[in-house]
Amino acid sequence: MIKKILFFLCLYCINTVYAETIKTDVLVIGGSASGTAAAIQCARSKIKTILVEPGPWLGGSMTAGGICILDANKNIPSGIYGEFRKKVTEFYKKTPGYDTTYNATLRFEPYTGAATLKKMADTVKNLTVKLNTPWTNVKKDDTGWDVTIMQNGKSTTIKAHVLIDATEFADVAAKAGATLTSGTEGRQDTGEKLAPEAASANIRDLTWAIILKDYSSTADKTIPQPENYNANLYTCLKNKDIKKLLTEGKLPNDEYLINWAECGNRYAATTEQLAPNKRQDFFKALRLQTLGLIYYLQTELGYKNLGFDENFNTPGHLPYMPYIREYRHIKGDVRMVMDDIYTPYNRASKLYRTSIGVGDAMPDQNMISPVDYPPFPAYSIPLGAVVVKDLDNLIVTENAISVTHLVGASTCNPAVQMTLGQGAGTVAAFCAFFKTTTQHLNVRAIQGEILDFKGYLLPLSDIPLADPDFRAIQQVSATGLLQTKMQASTGNTLKVVFAPDSLVRTAEVKPVINEIYTRGFLWFNKTKPGAYITVGNLLSFISEITLAEPKPLQTDLQKQWKSKYKFKDNFDLNRPVTRREFAVLANKFLNPFARQVDLSGKLIN
Incomplete structure (x- = not known):
C-alpha cells in the first residue's frame, strides 16, 4: 500500500513539475514600446512568443509612463509604429480638433494607447501576453534561457531559445550576467x-508625468496637500506662461500631459538611486514631489479646475511608472556613436548597412549638462547595438542598447524604440527559426524580413511606404551604393532624403561598385563614364555583370521603361540616369543587397 502511495505521489510531482514549465521560442520580458513591438513581430514571423509584463498595461513609457505625445518618426512611420499611429489616429478621427494629417504629432490618452497595443497583440497568432506577471530569476541553459516568473502566487519556469530584455532598467540583462556601463563617456x-x-x-533626468483633465472653470478638483509639501520647489512656475505650457501638452478630450523642466516634474537621478534595492524609496519621494506640483498648480496658480481622471488605477492617480531616459547600457557587438548619425559614410565601419530601425527624435537634453547639438539628422540603428556581446541569444532594447550617452538622448524616445523593437523581434525570430545563435546572424535575411513587414532600414522621409519603388530604394540605399542626403526640416532637425529625381554622380557610385563587383574596376577603365552615369552607362554595366547581351537588354528595357517600371522620363541612352531609375534597375539586375555584411557593415567575401 505504501509503495502505491509513493508511486502516485511521484507521478503527481512529475506532473506538477511539467505543468510549471513552459517552453517557447522567444521570451520578451517587458511590455514597453520596444518589447510590445518585438513580441508582435516575432509572432508575426511565425515564432512562438511569450511577452511577460509585470504591470497592467502594454506600452511602457508612452502609456504606463504617461509620455503620450510623440513627435518623433512622424515622417518615417516604420512598420509596427506606423501601424500603431494609424490605429490611434483612426480612433480619434471624429474627436473635435484632433489633427489627422499624415505627419502630425501623435497625441493620445494613455489608456487608449495601451488598449490599442493590447488589441494589436491579441490579434496575433503565436503570441501569449502575460500582464501583471513579475519575473524573479534568469539563468543560461546551453544556448537558451530559463526564466522564473510568478503566476497567481506560484513559481513557473519559462524555457526560451531567445530572451529579449525590453525593461526600462536592463534588470534582466544584469541578472543574466551582461556587461553594463553607465554615465557620460569622455571624448x-x-x-x-x-x-x-x-x-x-x-545620466539623464527622469520624468514622473502628470495627466490632468479640465473639468470646466467652475470645478474644484484640488487634491489634499501632499506629505512633505514644499511650495518653494515650484516657485519658478510663477514666471512661466502656464497656458502655453498646457497647450503644448494638450491631449484629446480636454486632457493635458505635464512634462515640465526646471521646477516641474523632471528630476535628476543617479545610478545609485535607480539601483534595484533603492529604486522604490526614490520613486516614493518623487511621487510625493509630483503631487506637490499638482497641488501648487491648483492652489497657487489658480488651476483648481484641472484634476485627475481615471487613466491610472494608482493611489495618487499618477502614472504607473516614471519615464526613464537613461540608466545603463549593454556592451553590444557594436556601439553606436554620434559619427554614425552625422557622417555614416565617412567611417571605417558602415553601421548603416546593418540597420534594423530608424529614428529622428531630437535629443532629449539633460538639465545638468545640456549639449549644443548641431542640426540633428534622422538615422539608422545598427543590428549589433541590441545584441549582447559574449552572451548567446540575449537581446536588449529600450534605453539600454549599446549606444553612447549622446546618442541615447534620441534613441530613448518611445516612438524610436517601437521601431527598434520590431527590428529586435526580427533578430530573435531569425535565431529561433534557424535554431542558431546571435553569433551567426544573417544581416540581409533579417533586414529582408523587416522590409516584408513594412519596416524602414534607412530613414528616407521622401520615399513613403506607398511608393512602388520603396523596397528597391531601401535595399540599394542600405548598401551605400546611393548615399542619402540631409535636408533642413523644422526647428533644429534635418530630414534624410533619397532625392529620387536627382542625378547619379560617377564619383558617388564608383567606390561601392568597385567594392561589391570584382569586374567593376575593369568596367570603369574601359567605359570611362563622365561626371554623371548615363542610362547607357548603367545598361552597359548591367550587361557586364550579368553577361546579358547588350542589344536585347536595351530593347527590352526600352519597351518596359514606362509600362512596367513607370519611369516618368523618356528612355534615352545619353541622358544622365536618375537616382530612382538607377536604384530600381540596379536592385533588379545587379542585386547589390545580396552581398552579405557582418555586424560592422563590412562586406563578407
Missing part, C-alpha cells in the same frame, strides 16, 4: 566631438 573614449573632455557619472 577620448568615444571620439565624439560633443562629448565632455572627461567621463562622469551623469
Whole structure:
C-alpha cells in the first residue's frame, strides 16, 4: 500500500513539475514600446512568443509612463509604429480638433494607447501576453534561457531559445550576467566631438508625468496637500506662461500631459538611486514631489479646475511608472556613436548597412549638462547595438542598447524604440527559426524580413511606404551604393532624403561598385563614364555583370521603361540616369543587397 502511495505521489510531482514549465521560442520580458513591438513581430514571423509584463498595461513609457505625445518618426512611420499611429489616429478621427494629417504629432490618452497595443497583440497568432506577471530569476541553459516568473502566487519556469530584455532598467540583462556601463563617456573614449573632455557619472533626468483633465472653470478638483509639501520647489512656475505650457501638452478630450523642466516634474537621478534595492524609496519621494506640483498648480496658480481622471488605477492617480531616459547600457557587438548619425559614410565601419530601425527624435537634453547639438539628422540603428556581446541569444532594447550617452538622448524616445523593437523581434525570430545563435546572424535575411513587414532600414522621409519603388530604394540605399542626403526640416532637425529625381554622380557610385563587383574596376577603365552615369552607362554595366547581351537588354528595357517600371522620363541612352531609375534597375539586375555584411557593415567575401 505504501509503495502505491509513493508511486502516485511521484507521478503527481512529475506532473506538477511539467505543468510549471513552459517552453517557447522567444521570451520578451517587458511590455514597453520596444518589447510590445518585438513580441508582435516575432509572432508575426511565425515564432512562438511569450511577452511577460509585470504591470497592467502594454506600452511602457508612452502609456504606463504617461509620455503620450510623440513627435518623433512622424515622417518615417516604420512598420509596427506606423501601424500603431494609424490605429490611434483612426480612433480619434471624429474627436473635435484632433489633427489627422499624415505627419502630425501623435497625441493620445494613455489608456487608449495601451488598449490599442493590447488589441494589436491579441490579434496575433503565436503570441501569449502575460500582464501583471513579475519575473524573479534568469539563468543560461546551453544556448537558451530559463526564466522564473510568478503566476497567481506560484513559481513557473519559462524555457526560451531567445530572451529579449525590453525593461526600462536592463534588470534582466544584469541578472543574466551582461556587461553594463553607465554615465557620460569622455571624448577620448568615444571620439565624439560633443562629448565632455572627461567621463562622469551623469545620466539623464527622469520624468514622473502628470495627466490632468479640465473639468470646466467652475470645478474644484484640488487634491489634499501632499506629505512633505514644499511650495518653494515650484516657485519658478510663477514666471512661466502656464497656458502655453498646457497647450503644448494638450491631449484629446480636454486632457493635458505635464512634462515640465526646471521646477516641474523632471528630476535628476543617479545610478545609485535607480539601483534595484533603492529604486522604490526614490520613486516614493518623487511621487510625493509630483503631487506637490499638482497641488501648487491648483492652489497657487489658480488651476483648481484641472484634476485627475481615471487613466491610472494608482493611489495618487499618477502614472504607473516614471519615464526613464537613461540608466545603463549593454556592451553590444557594436556601439553606436554620434559619427554614425552625422557622417555614416565617412567611417571605417558602415553601421548603416546593418540597420534594423530608424529614428529622428531630437535629443532629449539633460538639465545638468545640456549639449549644443548641431542640426540633428534622422538615422539608422545598427543590428549589433541590441545584441549582447559574449552572451548567446540575449537581446536588449529600450534605453539600454549599446549606444553612447549622446546618442541615447534620441534613441530613448518611445516612438524610436517601437521601431527598434520590431527590428529586435526580427533578430530573435531569425535565431529561433534557424535554431542558431546571435553569433551567426544573417544581416540581409533579417533586414529582408523587416522590409516584408513594412519596416524602414534607412530613414528616407521622401520615399513613403506607398511608393512602388520603396523596397528597391531601401535595399540599394542600405548598401551605400546611393548615399542619402540631409535636408533642413523644422526647428533644429534635418530630414534624410533619397532625392529620387536627382542625378547619379560617377564619383558617388564608383567606390561601392568597385567594392561589391570584382569586374567593376575593369568596367570603369574601359567605359570611362563622365561626371554623371548615363542610362547607357548603367545598361552597359548591367550587361557586364550579368553577361546579358547588350542589344536585347536595351530593347527590352526600352519597351518596359514606362509600362512596367513607370519611369516618368523618356528612355534615352545619353541622358544622365536618375537616382530612382538607377536604384530600381540596379536592385533588379545587379542585386547589390545580396552581398552579405557582418555586424560592422563590412562586406563578407
